[in-house]
Amino acid sequence: MPPVADLPGFLHGVAPILDRWGYYAIAGVIGVESFGVPAPGQTIMVAAAIYAGAGRMNIVAVAAISFVAAVVGDNIGYWIGVRGGRKLALRWGKYVFLTPERLARAEGFFARRGGRVVLVARFIDGLRQFNGVIAGITAMPWRTFLLYNAIGAALWVGFWTTIAYLLGTHLVEIIEHAHRYKWWAITAVVLAVAGYVALHVRHIRRRRARKADPAAAQDTPS
Numbered sequence: 001m002p003p004v005a006d007l008p009g010f011l012h013g014v015a016p017i018l019d020r021w022g023y024y025a026i027a028g029v030i031g032v033e034s035f036g037v038p039a040p041g042q043t044i045m046v047a048a049a050i051y052a053g054a055g056r057m058n059i060v061a062v063a064a065i066s067f068v069a070a071v072v073g074d075n076i077g078y079w080i081g082v083r084g085g086r087k088l089a090l091r092w093g094k095y096v097f098l099t100p101e102r103l104a105r106a107e108g109f110f111a112r113r114g115g116r117v118v119l120v121a122r123f124i125d126g127l128r129q130f131n132g133v134i135a136g137i138t139a140m141p142w143r144t145f146l147l148y149n150a151i152g153a154a155l156w157v158g159f160w161t162t163i164a165y166l167l168g169t170h171l172v173e174i175i176e177h178a179h180r181y182k183w184w185a186i187t188a189v190v191l192a193v194a195g196y197v198a199l200h201v202r203h204i205r206r207r208r209a210r211k212a213d214p215a216a217a218q219d220t221p222s
Helices: 009-021 023-033 041-053 059-096 100-121 127-137 142-167 170-179 182-219
Strands: none
Touching: 009 023, 009 041, 023 041, 023 059, 041 059, 041 142, 059 127, 059 142, 100 127, 100 142, 127 142
């Protein structure tokens, strides 16, 4: 494999692990990250894909191992959530402002939109590590979780391995350059979300008003 110096920037830290353990490192790091253990799963996958682009690893093997590790890890997280996660959340959730009422709302949210959340969770740091546990806690059907989780993992692995394989170490330069504009991007996202919420609330109020009108008309004496 290439020396550590061939992996600049944020990839530098995972190079020794990848150099020593190879494919086992990919499986282990992505697997444990997927059920909640803080680990650089996405970083090591990108590094491995760059290695593959340099001819030092097999890109098909990197992608396949990453996919399997992600799906297996998320399913372990799911069953952790099913077996004990809800009890732990109800017992200790108050210390992180997770009240039974908020947990109930989360359960309802996953019941309505859980599939879409799981689908995009792999691309969101923080949610990527805990989406399986949350899905288990909120009693999302396992088959539904498995389907959307597998699709999300395939998209996540396919995107990052393809980009890293084709761009190599230039990917680091692009990411570091884009990092300079992160606050502009965050501001744009916040404004977009705020706009969506405002429009959604407005729509709900109008719908309630329309429903209330017939009742008000019936109550009015002739």
